Amino acid sequence: xxxxxxxxxxxxxxxxxxxxxxxxxxxxxxxxxxxxxxxxxxxxxxxxxxxxxxxxxxxxxxxxxxxxxxxxxxxxxxxxxxxxxxxxxxxxxxxxxxxxxxxxxxxxxxxxxxxxxxxxxxxxxxxxxxxxxxxxxxxxxxxxxxxxxxxxxxxxxxxxxxxxxxxxxxxxxxxxxxxxxxxxxxxxxxxxxxxxxxxxxxxxxxxxxxxxxxxxxxxxxxxxxxxxxxxxxxxxxxxxxxxxxxxxxxxxxxxxxxxxxxxxxxxxxxxxxxxxxxxxxxxxxxxxxxxxxxxxxxxxxxxxxxxxxxxxxxxxxxxxxxxxxxxxxxxxxxxxxxxxxxxxxxxxxxxxxxxxxxxxxxxxxxxxxxxxxxxxxxxxxxxxxxxxxxxxxxxxxxxxxxxxxxxxxxxxxxxxxxxxxxxxxxxxxxxxxxxxxxxxxxxxxxxxxxxxxxxxxxxxxxxxxxxxxxxxxxxxxxxxxxxxxxxxxxxxxxxxxxxxxxx
Numbered sequence: 258x259x260x261x262x263x264x265x266x267x268x269x270x271x272x273x274x275x276x277x278x279x280x281x282x283x284x285x286x287x288x289x290x291x292x293x294x295x296x297x298x299x300x301x302x303x304x305x306x307x308x309x310x311x312x313x314x315x316x317x318x319x320x321x322x323x324x325x326x327x328x329x330x331x332x333x334x335x336x337x338x339x340x341x342x343x344x345x346x347x348x349x350x351x352x353x354x355x356x357x358x359x360x361x362x363x364x365x366x367x368x369x370x371x372x373x374x375x376x377x378x379x380x381x382x383x384x385x386x387x388x389x390x391x392x393x394x395x396x397x398x399x400x401x402x403x404x405x406x407x408x409x410x411x412x413x414x415x416x417x418x419x420x421x422x423x424x425x426x427x428x429x430x431x432x433x434x435x436x437x438x439x440x441x442x443x444x445x446x447x448x449x450x451x452x453x454x455x456x457x458x459x460x461x462x463x464x465x466x467x468x469x470x471x472x473x474x475x476x477x478x479x480x481x482x483x484x485x486x487x488x489x490x491x492x493x494x495x496x497x498x499x500x501x502x503x504x505x506x507x508x509x510x511x512x513x514x515x516x517x518x519x520x521x522x523x524x525x526x527x528x529x530x531x532x533x534x535x536x537x538x539x540x541x542x543x544x545x546x547x548x549x550x551x552x553x554x555x556x557x558x559x560x561x562x563x564x565x566x567x568x569x570x571x572x573x574x575x576x577x578x579x580x581x582x583x584x585x586x587x588x589x590x591x592x593x594x595x596x597x598x599x600x601x602x603x604x605x606x607x608x609x610x611x612x613x614x615x616x617x618x619x620x621x622x623x624x625x626x627x628x629x630x631x632x633x634x635x636x637x638x639x640x641x642x643x644x645x646x647x648x649x650x651x652x653x654x655x656x657x658x659x660x661x662x663x664x665x666x667x668x669x670x671x672x673x674x675x676x677x678x679x680x681x682x683x684x685x686x687x688x689x690x691x692x693x694x695x696x697x698x699x700x701x702x703x704x705x706x707x708x709x710x711x712x713x714x715x716x717x718x719x720x721x722x723x724x725x726x727x728x729x730x731x732x733x734x735x736x737x738x739x740x741x742x743x744x745x746x747x748x749x750x751x752x753x754x755x756x757x758x759x760x
Contacts, residue, residue, distance in 0.1 A: 281293055281294075282294035282544075283542075284542035284723065286372050286720075286721040286722075287371070287372030287373055287720075287721055288372065288375075289368070289371060289372050289538075289539065290538055290539040291539065292362060292364075292539050292540050292541050292542040293539070293541055293542075294541070294542055294543065294544055295517065295520055295541040295542070295543065296543065296550070297516065297517060297543035297550050297553045297554060297557075298514070298516070298517075298519045298553070299553055299556070300553055300556030300557040300559070300560050301560060302560075303556075303559040303560050303562075303563045304563060309436070309506065309509040309510050309512070309513040309515060309564075310564040310565075310568050310569050314439070314443050314568070314569060314572055314573065325488070325491070325492045325495050326338070326341055326492055326495075326496070326577060326580065326581065327580045327581060327583065327584035327587075327610060328584075328598060329488075329489065329492055330469075330581050330584040330585065331584050331587065331588055331594055331595055331598060331609065332479075332485070332595055332598055333477040333479070333480060334469070334477065335465045335466050335468070335469035335581055335584075335585060336468075336469045336472035336475040336477070337469065337472075337475060337477065337480070337489075338466065338469040338470050338472070338577075338581060339469065339470055339471060339472045339473050339474075339475060340489070340492075340493050340496075341470070341492075341493070341496045341577060342470045342471070343493070343496075343742075344493040344494070344496025345496045345570060345573055345574065345577075346570065347735065347738070347739050347742070348496065348498065348503065348569075349565045349566055349569055349570045350565075350732065350735045350736065350739075351503050351710075351711065351714065351736065351739060352503060352506065352561075352564070352565045352569060353561060353562065353565045353732070354714050354718055354728055354732060354736055355503050355504065355506055355507050355714065356506070356507070356510055356515070356561045356564075356565075357558075357718055357722070357726070357728060358507065358714075358717055358718055358721070358722065359506075359507035359508075359510040359511060359515070359516070359518065360510060360515050360516025360517065360518065360557050360561065361516060361517060361542065361543070361554075361722055361726055362517055362540035362541065362542060362721075362722075363511055363516065363517035363518040363519070363520055363521045363540040363541050364507075364511070364539075364540035365504070365507045365508045365511065365648070365651050366504045366507045366710070366713070366714070366717060367381060367382075367504065367507075367648065367651060367652050368540065368651070368655060369713075369717035369721055370713050370716075370717060371652075371655075371656060372717070372721050373713070373716045373717060373720060373721065375656065377713060377716075378652060378656065379652075379656075380709070381501065381504065381652075381706075381709070381710070381713075382649065382652050382653075384501065384705070384706050384709070385501055385645060385648060385649060385706075386649075388501065388703060388705075388706055389501070389641060389645045389676070390676055390679045390680065390683070391680075391683060392414060392418065392638070392680035392683060392684060394633070394634050394637035394638055394641065395414050395417060395418070395634045395635070395637070395638040395680070396410065396414055396634070396684065397630070397634055398414075398630055398631045398632070398633055398634010398635060398637070398638075399411075399413040399414040399417065399631065399634060401626075401627040401630035401631050401634070402627065402630075402631040402634075404608070404611070404627050405624050405627035405628065405631070411684050411685065414680075414684050415681050415684060415685075417634075417635055417638065418638075418677045418680050418681055419677065421638060421639060421642055421677065422673055422674055422677045425642070425643060425646075425670075425673055426670060426673070433523075435639060435640070435643050436513075438639060439636065439639060439640060442632060442635075442636045442639075443572070443636070445632065446576065446629065446632060446633065446636070447572055447575060447576055449625075449629060450576055450579040450580060450583075450629060451575065451576075451579050453579070453583065453625070453626070453629075454578075454579035454580070454582040454583050457582070457583055457586045458582035458583060458585065458586050459586075462581075462582045462585040462586060463578070463582055465585065466578055466581040466582055466585070467578070469581070483753075483754045486749075486750060486753075486754070487750050487754065490704055490746045490747065490750055491703065491704060493704070493746070494703040494704040494707055494743065495703065501644075501648065501703075501706045501710065502640075502641070502644060503707075503710065504648065504710055505644035505645070505647060505648045506644075508644070508647045508648060508651060509644070509647075512524065512647075515557070515560075515561075516554075516557050517540060517541045517542070517543065520540075520541045521536060521537070521540070522535070522536055524647065524650070524665050524666055524669055536654065536665055538655055542723070545723040545724075545725040545726055546725070551725065554726060580610075583610055583626075584609075584610065587609035587610045587612060588609070590609065590612040591605075591608075591609040591612055594608075594609040610626055611624075611626040611627055642673060642676060642677070643673075645672065645676055646669045646670075646672040646673040646676065647669060649668075649672040650665055650668035650669040650671075650672055651665075653668050653672075654668055704743050704744075704746060704747045705743075705744070705747055707739070707743045708739070708740050708741075708742075708743030708744030708745075708747060709740075709744075711736050711737070711739040711740035711743065712740050714736055715733060715736055715737060715740070719733065
C-alpha cells in the first residue's frame with residue numbers, strides 16, 4: 258500500500274506496489290480509513306443542463322447579487338463592480354478545486370480536511386453553526402414580500418421556514434427534489450430579471466455596467482470608512498456563493514453521482530429513512546496510473562470546467578448585470594436614494610429598485626420586483642438549509658462517536674429542524690436591527706469561512722490526492738491569493754475599526 262505522499266508511479270497502481278495476493282487495492286491518505294480502488298465512471302458530455310451547479314447558483318445568485326451589490330452601486334456607482342468581478346472569478350476557480358477532491362474520491366471536503374488534521378474539520382463544523390444559523394437571505398426576501406403584501410416579514414419568514422422543513426422531511430430522495438425546485442426557480446429568476454432590465458434600463462446603463470467591471474483600483478470616497486468597508490468586504494464574499502457554500506457543493510457533487518461519488522448512496526428524507534443504505538466511512542480512488550482511467554478523469558474535468566465558467570460564472574454575471582442596470586435606473590427614478598441609504602434607510606434600495614421596475618411598466622412591474630426578491634430569499638433558503646444540514650450530518654455521522662447508531666437521514670433531519678428552530682428564535686428575539694442587519698452580519702462572517710477554506714483546499718488537494726491529479730501551480734497560486742484576499746480584508750476591518758459595527 259502507499260500513502261498520499263508516495264503516489265503510484267507510471268506502470269503501477271496503489272495496490273500493485275506493495276500488496277500481496279488477495280489483498281484489496283487501496284489508496285492511503287492521511288490518518289483515516291484507506292480508499293479502495295474502484296473504476297471511475299464515464300464522464301457525461303461536457304455541455305449539459307444544470308446539475309449540482311444549481312445549488313451554487315441558488316446560493317450565488319442571491320441577496321449579494323440582487324440587493325447588496327445594487328445597494329453599493331447606488332451609493333458608489335457602477336465602477337465598484339470591479340471588486341465583484343474579482344470575487345466571482347475567484348469563486349469559479351475555487352469551485353473547480355473543490356470539485357477536484359470530491360470527484361476523485363467521492364468524499365466531501367470536510368472528510369478531506371479530517372484526513373489532513375481532524376480538528377480542522379471540527380473547526381468548520383463550529384463555523385457553520387456560527388455563520389449559518391442566521392436566516393439572513395430569507396429575512397431580506399420576506400422584507401420585500403412585506404412591502405408587496407403588507408404581511409409582516411417575521412411572520413412570512415417563519416411560515417417559509419416551517420414549510421421548508423416539511424418539504425425536506427417528506428421528500429424521498431432530498432437531492433432530487435431540491436435540484437428540480439431550484440432549477441425552476443433559477444430559470445424564472447434569470448429570464449425574468451434580464452427581461453425587466455432590458456425594459457427599464459438603457460444602453461448607457463449597460464455600457465457603464467460593463468465598463469465598471471474593469472475599473473480596477475477604483476476606491477470612491479467613503480468606501481474605506483468604518484460604516485461601509487465591512488459591508489464592502491461582506492459583499493465581496495457574497496459575490497457568488499459565500500462562506501461554506503463551496504464546501505457544501507462537494508456533498509452535492511457526491512449526491513449527483515459525479516466522479517467517484519457514483520459509489521456512494523444518496524441521503525433520503527425522513528419519510529423514507531428506513532430505505533437509507535449504509536454509507537461507507539471512506540471514499541474511493543481510481544487507478545491514476547491507468548491511461549484509460551486518466552482519460553475518463555479528463556472528461557470529468559471538462560464537465561466541471563463547463564459548469565464553473567459557462568454555467569456558474571456566466572449565469573451569475575448575467576443576473577448581476579441585470580440588477581446593476583436596474584440600480585442605475587433606480588438612481589434616476591429616485592435621485593435622493595443615495596442620501597437615504599447613507600443616512601441608514603437600508604430598505605430604500607429595495608424601494609428604489611421597485612420604482613425602476615414600475616417605470617418600465619407601471620405598478621404591476623413594481624410589485625414584480627418584490628416578487629423577485631422574495632423568490633431569491635426562498636431560493637437561497639432552500640439551498641442553504643439543505644446544505645447546512647447535509648454538511649453537519651456528514652461530519653457527525655463519520656466522525657462523532659456513536660453517531661452511526663442513527664441513519665444519515667435522521668442526523669440530516671435533526672440539523673434541519675435545529676437550524677429552523679434557531680432561525681425562528683432569531684427572527685422573534687434576535688439582536689440584529691431588521692432583516693438587512695441580519696444579512697450584513699451573515700455576509701461579514703462568511704468572509705472568515707472563505708479565507709479559511711482556501712487554506713484547507715490547498716492542503717487537501719496537494720497532500721491527499723495522487724500526484725497525477727493534483728492541481729497545477731497556477732491554480733494553487735489563485736487559491737493562495739484567495740486566502741490572503743479574504744482573510745486580509747477581514748483582519749484589516751478588525752484591526753482598523755476594532756469591533757465592527759454592521760448596524
